[in-house]
Amino acid sequence: MSRDPYEILPGALLISDAHYSETRPQLLSLLLAVDAGTVKVPQLLLMGDIFDLLFGQIKVTHAMNAEAVAVLQRISRRIPVLYLEGNHDYNLAALFPEATVVPLSRQPFACRCEDRAVLLAHGDFNQPLSYRIYTALIRNGAVLRLLGVINRLTGNGIIAKLEAYLDRKNHCHTMTEYEAFVRAHLAPLALRDVDVFIEGHYHQGKSFDVEGVHYFNPAAFACNLRYAIVRNEQNGFTLHAQEWNEG
Template sequence: MHHKPIIIEEGAIFIADSHHNSLYQNTLDSIFTELLESKKCQIFLMGDIFDFLVGPALKSIRDNQHTLKLLEQLSLKHTIYYLEGNHDFLLKTIPYFKHIHYFPLDAQPVLCSFNNKSAYLAHGDIFLSWHYKIFSKIIRNKFLITFLNLFSSILYPKITHFLQNKNIKKKKFNPHFKKNFMQFAQLRIEKYLQKLPISSDSYIIEGHFHQGGCIVYQEINYVGLPFFACKKKYFIVECANNCLILKES
């Protein structure tokens, strides 16, 4: 975990799970262009910003080059924090990320602070089952990615086709998300409490699960960010009664 807290400023922007791909899910270019014209601020990109972007997988970089150039321009004006997800990882060394504060999976949750209250930020794919941990290690394995590069003309189209179909299914509204959100959020808070000494009035902010809701449980505020690829809206930090509020743009 990042030990020196990042101060979250009022007006900071949060984006999670846009699952952008220049070939079929172009959600970010217009937003990034808009933000290039806005005043300087913090931007927290909470993982799965791209649907498939892996640093050593060269074709994934080439296919998203235009959006990556926009992101690089943004990083020259704004302060950008990028938390890798399970669709976009091993990006720290790519040229476009020179001015971006990048947090791999093993550095999450990222410790932040808002109005002297702790805030723990993560893409969300942490503190899960042991077999998910194994899966996370496998997909980041350099030999697997080398294999993908060698056979990219065959494997890469299959990956993008699979992800495109998966994205279409995710956009369909799932009524059980809202119905079960309180139970889900309580379980997530308990997972964090098992791993970290989290004090009362702290915040946990995650994407990944596409929940779009917030609750207080055991005096801890849980914020589940919604699926940007569906809503196409980002969230702006505001302060109300000394509390962090994420207001839809």
């Protein structure tokens, strides 16, 4: 958990779980609108899984997402961009050098929004040991470079299979007993001085209070083209849902 609070600006635009790919390209038009200033925001908060496949050491994934990556790079030169790495997009610090990139190892990530203490996470922290071992291996630079070599030798076979699998995957599902799951999921954390907890990953689009903390799981952009605008007002902190209309 980070000890240095990052400043979240009221009015920031928050996007979670867009899973951008050739079959889900709608994120690009929103990013282009932010880049052009048509959508005016002071800051961009990316909650992870923004890309369906984007890995720092596997160059073919950069090429697959080249236009969206370039737009994000331009945006980060103009306004603050916070990018929480997810389980589909990681080892990105070199790709987005002017953004604040937060790996899984630093999540939940400590922030402030004016007078409120906020924790941000993609959501896949505090997982079973087998998952932690897997994520450590798959984020290892040497392992990724080796996979990149194997992918080239197999004519892009590994990435093509991943793409095909992810294109079939249902990203839009309802979790039963979600509030009980969240309470157990957050129980190991010290939340005594936290006002707000925001995490992606679960695609539920729900908010409720957990032991006095305002909890938000934003809607997945991949499911309904929804993003959120941060509002911090006297009567409470909210994520004001918006639906992106490309037209």
